Amino acid sequence: MKGTIVGTWIKTLRDLYGNDVVDESLKSVGWEPDRVITPLEDIDDDEVRRIFAKVSEKTGKNVNEIWREVGRQNIKTFSEWFPSxxxxxxxxxxxxxxxxxxxxxxxxxxxxxxxxxxxxxxxxxxxxxxxxxxxxxxxxxxxxxxxxxxxxxxxxxxxxxxxxxxxxxxxxxxxxxxxxxxxxxxxxxxxxxxx
CATH class of the missing domain: 3.90.1520.10 (H-NOX domain)
Incomplete structure (x- = not known):
């Protein structure tokens, strides 16, 4: 996956579940919490799935429910990043x-x-x-x-x-x-x- 979309997901996860949950989830795949994701960077699909699985574990919510919430919220993020x-x-x-x-x-x-x-x-x-x-x-x-x-x-x-x-x-x-x-x-x- 490209960094552009993964960056929006991470921002949205932070908005929904807070920095502590997301920081721990990022660390679980070997990422630093303050990692800067560049737009053209290639990010392994499996790492993203593991981050979402960890958020699921930390929040007690089903991972499919988390994806759905991120989808709902991501429109707001996209509208800020791509207003045109x-x-x-x-x-x-x-x-x-x-x-x-x-x-x-x-x-x-x-x-x-x-x-x-x-x-x-x-x-x-x-x-x-x-x-x-x-x-x-x-x-x-x-x-x-x-x-x-x-x-x-x-x-x-x-x-x-x-x-x-x-x-x-x-x-x-x-x-x-x-x-x-x-x-x-x-x-x-x-x-x-x-x-």
Missing amino acids: YFAGRRLVNFLMMMDEVHLQLTKMIKGATPPRLIAKPVAKDAIEMEYVSKRKMYDYFLGLIEGSSKFFKEEISVEEVERGEKDGFSRLKVRIKFKNPVFEYKKNVWGLVPR
């Missing part, structure tokens, strides 16, 4: 552009492997979004959706459509229903377009 992705947007626009943002990251940062987040309109008030990754971070993905809803102050419901593995990739497809219509049909345009 959030400014003047609605939730549907933000979710629809996430895959493109991740594709751009893979071009800009050598070795970056963010998940695919493929979204498509399926009704005037709903999209389907598919998470595709080798990392199987389903709870983090669901937490990001929940955190995005809170950040943009838009009420949604999320229903799991499909979960499994195919071609070595973990996949989770969800249907996100908005309280109000977010798309409309227009003449001479194929399909749904943003309102």
